[in-house]
Amino acid sequence: MATHPPTRFLVASAAVLLLVLAGCSIQTPNSASSSGTVQAGALVGTWVLEETFDSPEQPYISFVQDNTWSASDGCNRVQGTWEVDSDGTLTTTSGPQTMMACPGAQLPLAVTRGTRVEVDGDTLVIHSSFDSTSTTLVRSTDSTVGPQGLPIGYWVESNTPTAPFLSIEADGTYSGNDGCNVLIGSWEQAEDEAILFTGGVTTLMACEGVDQWLNQAAQGRVQAGVMTLQAADGTVLGQLTAR
Numbered sequence: 001m002a003t004h005p006p007t008r009f010l011v012a013s014a015a016v017l018l019l020v021l022a023g024c025s026i027q028t029p030n031s032a033s034s035s036g037t038v039q040a041g042a043l044v045g046t047w048v049l050e051e052t053f054d055s056p057e058q059p060y061i062s063f064v065q066d067n068t069w070s071a072s073d074g075c076n077r078v079q080g081t082w083e084v085d086s087d088g089t090l091t092t093t094s095g096p097q098t099m100m101a102c103p104g105a106q107l108p109l110a111v112t113r114g115t116r117v118e119v120d121g122d123t124l125v126i127h128s129s130f131d132s133t134s135t136t137l138v139r140s141t142d143s144t145v146g147p148q149g150l151p152i153g154y155w156v157e158s159n160t161p162t163a164p165f166l167s168i169e170a171d172g173t174y175s176g177n178d179g180c181n182v183l184i185g186s187w188e189q190a191e192d193e194a195i196l197f198t199g200g201v202t203t204l205m206a207c208e209g210v211d212q213w214l215n216q217a218a219q220g221r222v223q224a225g226v227m228t229l230q231a232a233d234g235t236v237l238g239q240l241t242a243r
Contacts, residue, residue, distance in 0.1 A: 038088040041065075042119040046146040047137035055104035056170035057152070058145045061111055061126075061137065070147045071111050074104020075170045077153040078112070079242055088116045090126070095243035096154045098167045110135040151195055151222050155240035157214075164214040166227075166240060168195075178214035180207030195220040195227070213237045 046062045053059060055074025063069050063082060069092065070079045080094035094112045114126040114135075122139040140146065156165040166176035168187060174197070176183040185200030202215045217229040217237055225242045 037086045038084055038117060038119055039086075040084050043082075043084055043117065043124070046140040047124050048140045048142075048145060049105055049107075049136075050138055053104045055102055058142075059105040059107045060140065060145050060147075061107050062147050069111060070153075071108040072104070072147075072152070072170070073102050073106050073108055075100040075102035076108070077147075077170075078108040079153060080112070082111075084117060088118060090114045090117050098152075098154060098169055100169050100171065107135070107137075151220070151227060154243045155227050156243050157238065157240055164238070164240070166214070176214065178202070178210070178212045180210040180212055181205050181215060183215055190219075193221070195222070 043063045044065050046060050048058060048060050053074050057072055057074055059072050059074045061069065061071040067081055067083060068079065069082045070077060072078075076098040078094050078097040080092055082093075083091045085091075092111055092114065094108070097108065110126050110128070110133075113128040113130045113133075115129040116127040118125040118127070124137045124139070126135045126137070128134070151168050152170045154165065154167050157163040162179055164177060164179050166174055166183070168174045172186050172188060174183070174185055174187050181203040183200060183202050186198050188196050188198060190196050196219050197217055200215075214229070214237070216231050218232040220227045220229045220240075222228075227240045227242070229237045229240065231237055
C-alpha cells in the first residue's frame with residue numbers, strides 16, 4: 001500500500017520553497033537598479049547628429065554645468081535652462097529665437113519638446129511625449145562646434161516689451177530695435193574676437209524720452225553672456241544680455 005508524507009512535512013516544504021523563490025526574486029532584472037538612472041553630469045557637453053549640414057554652422061545642443069542650455073538649428077540659436085531627474089525626466093525653459101529659414105536640423109525643438117533623456121556613454125537620446133519622436137545624438141569632439149565663438153542669438157537690454165534688442169543671425173546679418181527705430185545691418189568678427197557692426201541702416205523716427213544709444217554701436221564684446229557695446233571711438237554705450 002502506498003504511503004504519503006505527513007501533511008505537516010508538505011506544508012513546511014512548500015513554505016521553504018516560497019522563501020527560496022522570494023529570495024531569488026530580489027535579484028530579478030525587473031527590480032530597481034542604478035542602471036536605469038541618469039546622472040545630470042552625464043548630460044553636460046555639446047551634442048550633434050552624425051551628419052553634416054550645408055548651414056552657416058553645424059546644428060548642436062549644448063548642456064552646461066550651471067543648468068543652462070543652448071542649441072542651434074544651423075542658423076538660429078535658442079537658450080534656456082534645464083533640469084534632469086534621476087529617472088531621465090527632462091524639464092526645460094527657453095527664451096526667444098531668431099527665425100531665419102535654415103537647411104539645418106531642428107535641434108532646438110528637440111530640447112524644448114523633450115520630456116525624457118537616455119545617456120549611454122557618448123550617445124544621447126532625447127524623447128518627446130508631445131509628438132512621440134526621439135532624437136539620437138553623439139558627443140562632439142570638434143572645438144569649432146557649439147556655443148563658443150559666435151554671438152548668434154537674441155540679445156536684450158531688459159525684459160520689458162520696449163527694451164532695445166539685437167537679433168544676430170549666423171549668416172552675418174542682424175536686426176533689432178533701439179526702443180524707437182528699427183536697426184538692420186551686417187556684422188563680422190574681428191581677430192581680437194570683437195563683433196564689428198557694418199553696413200547698418202536705421203529708421204529715423206523721433207521718440208521723446210527714449211535713449212537711442214543702440215543705433216550708435218560700432219562694436220561689441222561678449223563675456224559671460226553679456227555683450228558690451230561701444231561707439232566707434234571706444235566709448236561704452238550699454239550692455240545686452242543673451243536670451
